[in-house]
Amino acid sequence: MRATINDIARRAGVSKTTVSFAFNNPSKISEETFTRIMEIARELGYVPDPVARTLAMKQTGSIGLLLPQSIQEVFLNPYIAEVMRGIGFVCDQEGLSLSVLSPLKGVLTQTIRNAAVDGIITLGIGPGMSVLELFHQRGLPFVTIDGGNAEGIVNVGIDEQACSERLMESIIAHGHRDIAIFMLRNVTLSDNGDHFSLTNDNRLTGFNRALQRHGLSIGSHTGIRVYHTEATLRSGRETAREVLAEKRRPTAILCLADIQAVGVYEECKIEGLSIPRDISVIGFDDIPLAPFLSPPLATVHQPGYHKGEAAAKLLTSMINKQSAASVVLETEMMIRESLGPALRP
Amino acid sequence: MRATINDIARRAGVSKTTVSFAFNNPSKISEETFTRIMEIARELGYVPDPVARTLAMKQTGSIGLLLPQSIQEVFLNPYIAEVMRGIGFVCDQEGLSLSVLSPLKGVLTQTIRNAAVDGIITLGIGPGMSVLELFHQRGLPFVTIDGGNAEGIVNVGIDEQACSERLMESIIAHGHRDIAIFMLRNVTLSDNGDHFSLTNDNRLTGFNRALQRHGLSIGSHTGIRVYHTEATLRSGRETAREVLAEKRRPTAILCLADIQAVGVYEECKIEGLSIPRDISVIGFDDIPLAPFLSPPLATVHQPGYHKGEAAAKLLTSMINKQSAASVVLETEMMIRESLGPALRP
DNA sequence: CTGTTAGCGCATTCAA
DNA sequence: TTGAATGCGCTAACAG
Numbered sequence: 001m002r003a004t005i006n007d008i009a010r011r012a013g014v015s016k017t018t019v020s021f022a023f024n025n026p027s028k029i030s031e032e033t034f035t036r037i038m039e040i041a042r043e044l045g046y047v048p049d050p051v052a053r054t055l056a057m058k059q060t061g062s063i064g065l066l067l068p069q070s071i072q073e074v075f076l077n078p079y080i081a082e083v084m085r086g087i088g089f090v091c092d093q094e095g096l097s098l099s100v101l102s103p104l105k106g107v108l109t110q111t112i113r114n115a116a117v118d119g120i121i122t123l124g125i126g127p128g129m130s131v132l133e134l135f136h137q138r139g140l141p142f143v144t145i146d147g148g149n150a151e152g153i154v155n156v157g158i159d160e161q162a163c164s165e166r167l168m169e170s171i172i173a174h175g176h177r178d179i180a181i182f183m184l185r186n187v188t189l190s191d192n193g194d195h196f197s198l199t200n201d202n203r204l205t206g207f208n209r210a211l212q213r214h215g216l217s218i219g220s221h222t223g224i225r226v227y228h229t230e231a232t233l234r235s236g237r238e239t240a241r242e243v244l245a246e247k248r249r250p251t252a253i254l255c256l257a258d259i260q261a262v263g264v265y266e267e268c269k270i271e272g273l274s275i276p277r278d279i280s281v282i283g284f285d286d287i288p289l290a291p292f293l294s295p296p297l298a299t300v301h302q303p304g305y306h307k308g309e310a311a312a313k314l315l316t317s318m319i320n321k322q323s324a325a326s327v328v329l330e331t332e333m334m335i336r337e338s339l340g341p342a343l344r345p
Numbered sequence: 346m347r348a349t350i351n352d353i354a355r356r357a358g359v360s361k362t363t364v365s366f367a368f369n370n371p372s373k374i375s376e377e378t379f380t381r382i383m384e385i386a387r388e389l390g391y392v393p394d395p396v397a398r399t400l401a402m403k404q405t406g407s408i409g410l411l412l413p414q415s416i417q418e419v420f421l422n423p424y425i426a427e428v429m430r431g432i433g434f435v436c437d438q439e440g441l442s443l444s445v446l447s448p449l450k451g452v453l454t455q456t457i458r459n460a461a462v463d464g465i466i467t468l469g470i471g472p473g474m475s476v477l478e479l480f481h482q483r484g485l486p487f488v489t490i491d492g493g494n495a496e497g498i499v500n501v502g503i504d505e506q507a508c509s510e511r512l513m514e515s516i517i518a519h520g521h522r523d524i525a526i527f528m529l530r531n532v533t534l535s536d537n538g539d540h541f542s543l544t545n546d547n548r549l550t551g552f553n554r555a556l557q558r559h560g561l562s563i564g565s566h567t568g569i570r571v572y573h574t575e576a577t578l579r580s581g582r583e584t585a586r587e588v589l590a591e592k593r594r595p596t597a598i599l600c601l602a603d604i605q606a607v608g609v610y611e612e613c614k615i616e617g618l619s620i621p622r623d624i625s626v627i628g629f630d631d632i633p634l635a636p637f638l639s640p641p642l643a644t645v646h647q648p649g650y651h652k653g654e655a656a657a658k659l660l661t662s663m664i665n666k667q668s669a670a671s672v673v674l675e676t677e678m679m680i681r682e683s684l685g686p687a688l689r690p
Numbered sequence: 691c692t693g694t695t696a697g698c699g700c701a702t703t704c705a706a
Numbered sequence: 707t708t709g710a711a712t713g714c715g716c717t718a719a720c721a722g
């Protein structure tokens with residue numbers, strides 16, 4: 001049985017208060033009693049219980065990162081690591097620890113209920129009403145990353161529509177009219193299915209804007225088709241296999257997560273297709289390894305690290321009862337070799 | 346001010362116990378009172394405080410992952426994400442959350458003291474005496490990953506010496522006698538500097554065994570040199586730049602972290618060196634993207650995911666007061682194209 | 691099935 | 707500088 005503050009106090013012949021001071025505010029007690037207390041503490045192996053401490057002080061010193069899927073799935077995407085790095089930077093700076101929360105057995109509500117954190121950052125999901133209400137009930141400050149814009153919610157994101165439009169525009173400009181688009185499966189998490197990601201819708205809107213301008217449109221009868229995939233290498237590969245086997249093979253594959261492109265590359269190699277001569281591949285995110293693939297991957301640079309950093313900073317200021325407002329970060333088209341002119345049959 | 350269990354009890358005209366049961370063990374109360382309580386709870390926006398709950402139940406429902414450096418640095422290495430995925434799998438399975446702990450402002454002791462977790466997994470560090478003592482004081486079960494073997498410590502690792510020996514053996518077999526080895530900087534964390542990583546020493550031992558068998562040895566006067574680097578792309582690049590500029594350029598570069606190899610590739614490209622014709626590059630870890638680099642990276646496959654999984658499983662059984670013993674996982678040489686015969690001048 | 695009564699371990703205000 | 711008392715919010719024996 002571990003020693004408690006009472007044991008120390010008794011042994012030292014002082015009150016609990018004094019012991020507490022010894023650990024948290026030594027300047028308030030005499031040096032003599034301080035050393036005596038610490039002596040006894042070491043002897044008895046006493047160390048203040050973090051949980052009791054947290055209860056009394058009413059703050060945990062840690063923030064939560066709420067993921068849209070299980071850790072196991074989410075970390076298949078290197079982009080996530082970038083976001084975490086950004087959050088981690090602030091945590092380090094502020095002396096916070098980071099608690100990774102994933103939907104326990106699919107029950108997001110329980111996860112949030114039980115999270116012993118001072119605030120939460122959600123990644124890739126716009127919280128639905130029930131979750132929002134929970135945050136509110138618990139008085140938990142939160143900020144969303146890529147959660148879309150809704151009033152009263154602090155979000156860190158990019159202009160999904162604009163950059164998607166620009167992206168599609170440059171694909172079209174390269175002459176592509178047969179395009180396979182690997183969309184990310186929408187996230188729906190909650191018990192009542194009211195969590196979602198607006199990202200997809202926004203990107204689709206952007207794509208459509210560019211397409212329409214050129215008299216093109218998405219559809220099974222046109223050359224421009226949408227596939228619902230996951231943000232993993234494997235999903236990229238599998239979908240590519242499917243796509244490459246079609247009678248009307250696209251001249252470009254657009255992956256809404258870079259990591260998928262790696263799978264696409266692989267499948268193209270197997271099929272003996274040269275990128276970008278035979279087919280173009282375009283990504284989204286600009287993961288750290290994108291420039292080092294062969295050929296270097298054309299993609300949209302998304303500031304994952306800065307998103308994490310911005311979100312964490314906003315959250316800490318909210319925790320400190322300061323104001324915070326949504327942030328829209330810049331993206332950049334990274335035109336690299338994997339995007340080339342459409343081959344003219 | 347948030348509603349507490351007392352408010353609910355009063356409003357419902359029942360005792361705290363009953364309210365508590367309503368949330369944790371509904372079968373113990375009548376359905377009637379249950380619904381009434383829940384009704385009132387919703388009305389008042391009551392949700393049990395996780396911290397108070399934790400204090401009373403004496404378990405937090407979360408485990409800690411203690412990193413050797415800041416999150417920001419550590420997640421530069423994709424291998425880490427693999428380990429996390431493995432841990433995350435078990436967490437999901439067990440309904441645990443994962444708390445990422447990094448040395449707060451370099452003070453590891455504080456981090457551990459304040460961690461509200463049921464157990465800890467350390468990554469890449471063999472805890473020194475002071476930390477060990479802390480774990481012990483707090484009664485915190487822990488398991489180390491790549492922490493080296495010490496008695497009384499549960500560790501998950503690989504046979505560093507054996508696989509390093511095999512690795513060096515096959516490099517030598519390819520005719521290489523001029524080799525640059527990018528060792529990972531040793532980790533020393535604690536206040537009194539008694540944390541360390543045995544990994545490096547073990548690998549070095551393995552290398553030396555292979556080298557000696559061929560009458561070779563590491564040293565500044567020989568062709569085989571050691572560089573102290575970090576497990577990042579950037580460090581790989583910078584060290585490569587340095588190495589490639591030397592008068593006696595090595596015929597092979599061995600990176601003890603795959604991610605470094607990406608930087609080496611880049612630098613070789615700049616120098617107009619072809620891999621493996623002009624120079625061989627060998628890695629360690631087998632990160633998911635290793636086979637997709639160009640050329641595919643020869644490396645040692647290290648089961649990051651399984652390490653994480655094994656460690657988390659061991660930890661959970663320790664938390665449940667069950668026995669647990671160290672595990673040594675298998676590695677595999679992945680001879681890919683980036684390792685070729687040494688060029689004969 | 692429900693209420694009473696203790697804790698859980700610590701921080702902190704207010705006196706002394 | 708130190709101590710007594712109180713509160714933090716909840717769980718769980720135990721009793722009824």
